[in-house]
Amino acid sequence: MKSKKILTTVLAFAMVATLALGCSSKETDKSNEGEDQKKSVKLVFWGGVPADAGPQNVVDTWNKANPDVQVEYNRFVNDDEGNLKLDTALITNQAVDVYFSYNVPRLQKRVDAGTALNLKDFKDYDIEDKMGPSALDWKIGEDYYAIPTTKNVYMIWLNDNLLKEHNLAVPTAWTWSEMQEYANKLKTDKRYGLVQFLESYADPMDSILSQFGETKADGTSNLDHPGIATWLTTLNEMMGTGATAPLGEQLTSKMPVETMFLKGEAAMLNAGPYIFRSSNNLTENPREFKIAFAPVPRITEDPAEHKQRNGLGDGLTINPKSKHVDEAWAFSRWYADEGVMLMAAGGRVPSSKDVDREAAVKLMIEGVEDLYDVDSLQNVLFEQENTFTRKTPQQVLDLRREEYEKFFIGSQQLEQTINNMVKRHNDYLKQ
Amino acid sequence: MKNNWIKRQRLTGYVFVAPNMIGVLVFFILPALFSLVLVFTNWQFGSQSMNFIGVKNITRLFKDPVFYISLKNTLIFLASVPISLMLAFIVAVVLNKSVYFKGLLRVLYFMPYITSGVATAFVWMLLFQPSQGPINGFLRSIGIENPPGWLATTTTSMFAIDIIWIWFMLGYFMIIYLAALQEVPAELQEAAKMDGAGTYKTIRHVMLPMVSPTTFMLLISGLIMTIKTFGIIQAITQGGPGNSTTILSLFVYKTAFSYYEMGYASTISWALFIIIVLITAVQWIGQKKWVHY
Structure with a gap:
């Protein structure tokens, strides 16, 4: 009995001692932390690009040059779940100092939630002067809440060898019906003429709407614009002839369009420069063909009526609850003018006029220059005018997608598709 | 005191x-x-x-066509529960008897339940692939020229999801049924046999009534689990093509976490809750007629 008591007492002492040690070591840590904090500020920077595709290089370069402001990169996946994670972290005041908003509707929500800092007080950086008139698309009300740091370029990636085999020139401007002709000539039983990412599938629709307005003068939906019907019909015909992948097939197989293009299973790919991450990696994606580039084709015959989805992107945003707003601003400014250059190899096209664009292109294709048609790349990256930034709310993107999917897989006719889109869009506008 | x-x-x-x-x-x-x-x-x-x-929000819900489509799809999805129960009972009856590889078969049937849902979802996507998938390959080989598009068409996609869900739940239901069947007194089965009942009649009039409390429990829990689930559909179709596989729980998820419309998402959630309560109440009242304790 007595020995049991002694054992209990010893155990109790041991527990108390452990706790006390734990607390004391923590306190020691805290005091050290306090000293470290005096020495350097830590910023947490959230972005959607994998760390090894550029951001880590950015952070390392900054940290080396700025020992007093150390930045740590935290990746979130740029989808609904990833953005929800970021928004939750922002609202609950977790460690977020600087982060990317990848499109304007999301930035708008963050402005409404009070989690994006108004940049009007920072007079030392003129966003419009640096980024050009396209920056206006990123204005929320009268102010900027993010620095759009990259040019969102969408282009058609072409298998140049196949083009030459079929005596087809690299287009510098073209229409969807001309691209359809190209796709018809380039397709075989084992190769599609064109494949596309689902994200940019409806760009022709947005191009029409950005040119002619999302709504008519009476405030009702403009989704019955004849250009939209032209796009739906053209793409549907292409699916029917095998010139492009049928949508049903693409959806159910989660078609890896990027790999298909790089393997030669598709002659053309509608995508952005982010493909450089894969196309430069010849170990994982070996290829012998050269890649040329064409602008995304227009629906309208008249080039003046065409708008290209080549606006600005990657809006660098500061959390207003950050304890180090000034340091976050210094980092953002540096990133927009210099740091972004380190993202070029990962397929990010810098938007600041201070960036040497030719050098950025060189970085983008460094080591594999022979496998690209550099002139056509320069043309699509920097010569496109009359652009737009997609600002369509997710609800509208989804309701349109649900209807055109039904059309492309053959469960509803064109007229019904247009009517349903218009009706649902009008219902949304009334909310 | x-x-x-x-x-x-x-x-x-x-x-x-x-x-x-x-x-x-x-x-x-x-x-x-x-x-x-x-x-x-x-x-x-x-x-x-x-x-x-x-x-x-409530009037919007009643006017929203996507709500009605989701409701219809949810009902089609729920149909998978009784079908799965029926199949699970048959499999359990077979495995309860002396068959070859009984242990192995039990494990095989239970495997889907303990396998990662997302991983199996991708396997099913490959199986259902309309042009090159093995299911349609087999159907073509036996002379069906135009096999179904499965997940690729709006008319068949919900049924394809049902098949996957039946396959997923079968093992769990079967294990519970096996346990229940082992509790059926042997003397009752012997008495039925002595009275001239064949296998079918023994199953129909002895085993089925004896496991009816288990069936009731599985039916209620299965329906509630099914009505609340959305992960498997999110992984396979994200509610498409069109909105042909959007069920109510997925509709709530999209509205809340994609559109951030918490007010409307809560309204759909409460509608879903009322539906669950109604279904459970109907079963609870109906059970008096077919559940034997």
Whole structure:
């Protein structure tokens, strides 16, 4: 009995001692932390690009040059779940100092939630002067809440060898019906003429709407614009002839369009420069063909009526609850003018006029220059005018997608598709 | 003196249940009440303003065509539960008898239930692939020229999801049925045999009534589990093509976490809750006619 008591007492002492040690070591840590904090500020920077595709290089370069402001990169996946994670972290005041908003509707929500800092007080950086008139698309009300740091370029990636085999020139401007002709000539039983990412599938629709307005003068939906019907019909015909992948097939197989293009299973790919991450990696994606580039084709015959989805992107945003707003601003400014250059190899096209664009292109294709048609790349990256930034709310993107999917897989006719889109869009506008 | 002792006893009891009750209150009851308040607001996730808009969300729900499509799809999805129960019972009856590789077959049937849902979802996507998938390959080889598009068409996609869900739940239902069948007294089966009942009649009039409480429990829990699930559909079709596989739970998820419309999402959630309560109540009332305790 007595020995049991002694054992209990010893155990109790041991527990108390452990706790006390734990607390004391923590306190020691805290005091050290306090000293470290005096020495350097830590910023947490959230972005959607994998760390090894550029951001880590950015952070390392900054940290080396700025020992007093150390930045740590935290990746979130740029989808609904990833953005929800970021928004939750922002609202609950977790460690977020600087982060990317990848499109304007999301930035708008963050402005409404009070989690994006108004940049009007920072007079030392003129966003419009640096980024050009396209920056206006990123204005929320009268102010900027993010620095759009990259040019969102969408282009058609072409298998140049196949083009030459079929005596087809690299287009510098073209229409969807001309691209359809190209796709018809380039397709075989084992190769599609064109494949596309689902994200940019409806760009022709947005191009029409950005040119002619999302709504008519009476405030009702403009989704019955004849250009939209032209796009739906053209793409549907292409699916029917095998010139492009049928949508049903693409959806159910989660078609890896990027790999298909790089393997030669598709002659053309509608995508952005982010493909450089894969196309430069010849170990994982070996290829012998050269890649040329064409602008995304227009629906309208008249080039003046065409708008290209080549606006600005990657809006660098500061959390207003950050304890180090000034340091976050210094980092953002540096990133927009210099740091972004380190993202070029990962397929990010810098938007600041201070960036040497030719050098950025060189970085983008460094080591594999022979496998690209550099002139056509320069043309699509920097010569496109009359652009737009997609600002369509997710609800509208989804309701349109649900209807055109039904059309492309053959469960509803064109007229019904247009009517349903218009009706649902009008219902949304009334909310 | 006795009163004090009773008070102390009660207090001790409350102290013991307090941690659990606080957990229930904080994590279940308060969020549920908060979501009920949200039904009458237009609150967007993260937004600093919350305006009371009366019953606008409810009227919007009744006018929303996607709600009705989701409701229809949910009912088709729920049909998978009785089908799965029926198949599970048949498999359990077979495996309850002396068959070759009984142990192996039990494990094989149970495997889907313990396998990662997302991984199996991708396998099923490959199996259902319309042009090059093995299922349609087999159908073509036996002379069916135009096999179904499965997940690729709006008319068949929900049924394809049902097949996957039946396959997923079959093992779990079967294991529970096996346990229940082993509780059926052998003398009852022997008595039925002596009275001239064949295999079918023994199953129909002895085994089925004896396992009816299990069937009832599985039916209720299966329907509730099915009505609440959305992960497997999110992984396979994200509710498409079109909105042909959007069920109510997925509709709630999209509205809340893609559009951040918390007020409207709460309204759909409460509609879903009412549907679950109604289905459970109907079963509870109906059970008196077919469940034998």
